[in-house]
Amino acid sequence: MLLEHSVNPENDGRGQIGCENEANNNRFDEESRIAKGTPIQEFYAGQSIFITGGTGFLGKVLLEKLLRSCKDLQVIYLLIRAKKGVSSAGRLDELFQNHLFDRLKKEVPDYRSKVVAINGDCSLEGLGLSESDKETIINNVSIVFHVAATIRFDEKLKLATATNIRSSAIILEMCKRMPKLKSFIHVSTAYANCHLKRIEEKFYEHPFKYEEISTLVNTLPESIMNEITPKVIGDWPNTYTFTKAITESYMRDKSKGVPMGIFRPAIVSSTAEEPVPAWVDNFYGPVGIVAGTSSGMIRVTNCGSDNIANLIPVDLTVNALIASAWDVYEQTNRRDEDMLIYNYVSSVDAPCKWGEFRKINLFYGLQYPLTHCVWYLSLSLIKNRVSYMIAMTFLHLLPALLVDTVTVCVGQKPKMWKMYEKIHKMMNLVSHFCVNDWEFTNDNVNDLWRRLNTKDQQIFKFSMQNFSWNEYFKSYMQGMRSHLFKQTPDSLEESRKRLQKLYWMHQALKTTIFLVGGWFIWNILNKFLR
Known part of the structure; x- marks a missing residue:
């Protein structure tokens, strides 16, 4: 039956032409549709x-x-x-x-x-x-x-x-x-x-x-x-x-x-x-936290590492x-x-977890630093509210108070404390979505x-x-x-040099704090052990 159908010139001719016409019409319709749009x-x-x-x-x-x-x-x-x-x-x-x-x-x-x-x-x-x-x-x-x-x-x-x-x-x-x-x-x-x-x-x-x-x-x-x-x-x-x-x-x-x-x-x-x-084009939410971290201002935030960003x-x-x-x-x-x-x-x-968000952004933040960063990049995510408040006091408020005191002493207007008030207000507003x-x-x-x-x-x-x-x-x-910061690629090398200096300052400060803290604890222990 297959052989009979294939050798029938009448059926074969018309069928082939019909298929070709149908295929051409389908291609035309498809090309027309694409020309018009999706x-x-x-x-x-x-x-x-x-x-x-x-x-x-x-x-x-x-x-x-x-x-x-x-x-x-x-x-x-x-x-x-x-x-x-x-x-x-x-x-x-x-x-x-x-x-x-x-x-x-x-x-x-x-x-x-x-x-x-x-x-x-x-x-x-x-x-x-x-x-x-x-x-x-x-x-x-x-x-x-x-x-x-x-x-x-x-x-x-x-x-x-x-x-x-x-x-x-x-x-x-x-x-x-x-x-x-x-x-x-x-x-x-x-x-x-x-x-x-x-x-x-x-x-x-x-x-x-x-x-x-x-x-x-x-x-x-x-x-x-x-x-x-x-x-x-x-x-x-x-x-x-x-x-x-x-x-x-x-x-x-x-x-x-x-x-x-x-x-x-x-x-x-x-x-x-x-x-x-x-x-x-804005500093809302996580962008503000990343921008603050990149500038060296934010060093701790109320956030859970295992929570989803x-x-x-x-x-x-x-x-x-x-x-x-x-x-x-x-x-x-x-x-x-x-x-x-x-x-x-x-x-x-x-x-993507906030811990991963922190890790990747710090990695690339060190590769593409800002020209005006005030300190070396570091960020701790602390979920517990009480622990966060303690860390925030030592890492944000006390340094701000120290800088503003020096600023007043040299006859300039203090601004760090007010800046941190705005930063903390912003972070408090988004923290609910970072710990849940x-x-x-x-x-x-x-x-x-x-x-x-x-x-x-x-x-x-x-x-x-x-x-x-x-x-x-x-x-x-x-x-x-x-x-956001309008910084061009040609300023990147200068930014990296500045960041390197801040790194050594950061390490020197940590070493100083460690030694002073150790000395303080040693003196207290000596008083009790005598």
């Missing part, structure tokens, strides 16, 4: 996007990536508040002067025509939007990223409620009126439910509703509100995580019929690869965020209680990664599997040196 790029093609928090650390990278990788998008409306006499449009122009956007300017010369500054402020009623701007957004926008938030852990509850909860409620109501809405992503935090030890990609019950918190902060005098804030937030370590939790509850209760998802990033850190390796590079975070909006649209049948929630963390697929561990699940994030085609996985890379922390922290130290 599934994610096609999703963003022709779309109008509204972004809040676009001038923040995460927001800047999101803006850059969308403009560079989704060239066919229609327009991005960026909510920006006027500041210090500079209009929102003026601040947008200043924003694009950042080194972060250099690659974008080369690859997408007409990028500026696709961004419109919208004057507004998330801490104000109605976001401070004019009626015309509000209607423009509602009538044109199809994709929303609500990134804006006050990330100050010690923010007063009234302002944190207005900025983090009320603004989200306003944006949700706007989304309900958007006839073209395809996807709305609310950016929360992986630690919104940090009062629990296991955090899955689902909603949790909370003791308060937004309406109750709103009534509380708008009724009570500020002095009383500040006094009772610790009791109100309860098991949450700060007003930031507490208000993020309440916002999630609000979104669950009020988002019926809205195509939305909640994106929960862990501790966002400098870029891993793009558009600029190791780019960072749940860091995530900002460029990978943004890629996952962009992909999540596509995913929400693709899975339009999942709403309300089944709303898609994405825990974007490193602790599941690429866990949480068990996260990230099934939705991994499922999303597997659904991307090969090209999208290349363009919007966000999987943390097989991530190299050693390479990341090597780049991290160099980036901090150049982007």
Whole structure:
């Protein structure tokens, strides 16, 4: 039968031509699809996007990536508040002067025509939007990223409620009126439910509703509100995580019929690869501790060596965020209680302990030292609070007191003690996340990664599997040196020579302390032994 079929000229000829035509058509379709773009790029093609928090650390990278990788998008409306006499449009122009956007300017010369500054402020009623701007957004926008938030852990509850909860409620109501809405992503935090030890990609019950918190902060005098804030937030370590939790509850209760998802990033850190390796523009969280250690100021911190440093590079975070909006649209049948929630963390697929974080950063900190470091690099991680306070007194406060005393004696203004007050305040605010561990699940994030085609996985890379922390922290130290401290590579040799001198001073001081301490103990023992 096989032979008969193969020698039949009629069947054979038509079948072969048909197969060739089908193959050619398939190749044409594939080439056409690639020419148009990947599934994610096609999703963003022709779309109008509204972004809040676009001038923040995460927001800047999101803006850059969308403009560079989704060239066919229609327009991005960026909510920006006027500041210090500079209009929102003026601040947008200043924003694009950042080194972060250099690659974008080369690859997408007409990028500026696709961004419109919208004057507004998330801490104000109605976001401070004019009626015309509000209607423009509602009538044109199809994709929303609500990134804006006050990330100050010690923010007063009234302002944190207005900025983090009320603004989200306003944006949700706007989304309900958007006839073209395809996807709305609310950016929360992986630690919104940090009062629990296991955090899955689902909603949790909370003791308060937004309406109750709103009534509380708008009724009570500020002095009383500040006094009772610790009791109100309860098991949450700060007003930031507490208000993020309440916002999630609000979104669950009020988002019926809205195509939305909640994106929960862990501790966002400098870029891993793009558009600029190791780019960072702030001293928040771990970056501040590394910067303080590199400058010789921080020598001890309240942190557990075996606890997980749940860091995530900002460029990978943004890629996952962009992909999540596509995913929400693709899975339009999942709403309300089944709303898609994405825990974007490193602790599941690429866990890194704080002890490893310390070891690698010290290693590369010695290779890429700062020109102005005041002492040799060293850092002790102490989990026990009492032991930490004792060490901090001897390694931070007493040296600061000694330096300030000498400074006053030579007629200059003391500043070390005040600097350490700021440093210790910052470290106290983040210590909760350095001495505790949480068990996260990230099934939705991994499922999303597997659904991307090969090209999208290349363009919007966000999987943390097989991530190299050693390479990341090597780049991290160099980036901090150049982007935060504005130090050029040609100053590196001078910095290393200075560090070598500080090393011998450090060893001499340790030897002196050891000898003096030994002498002191010997004299005490002699008195008792006589």
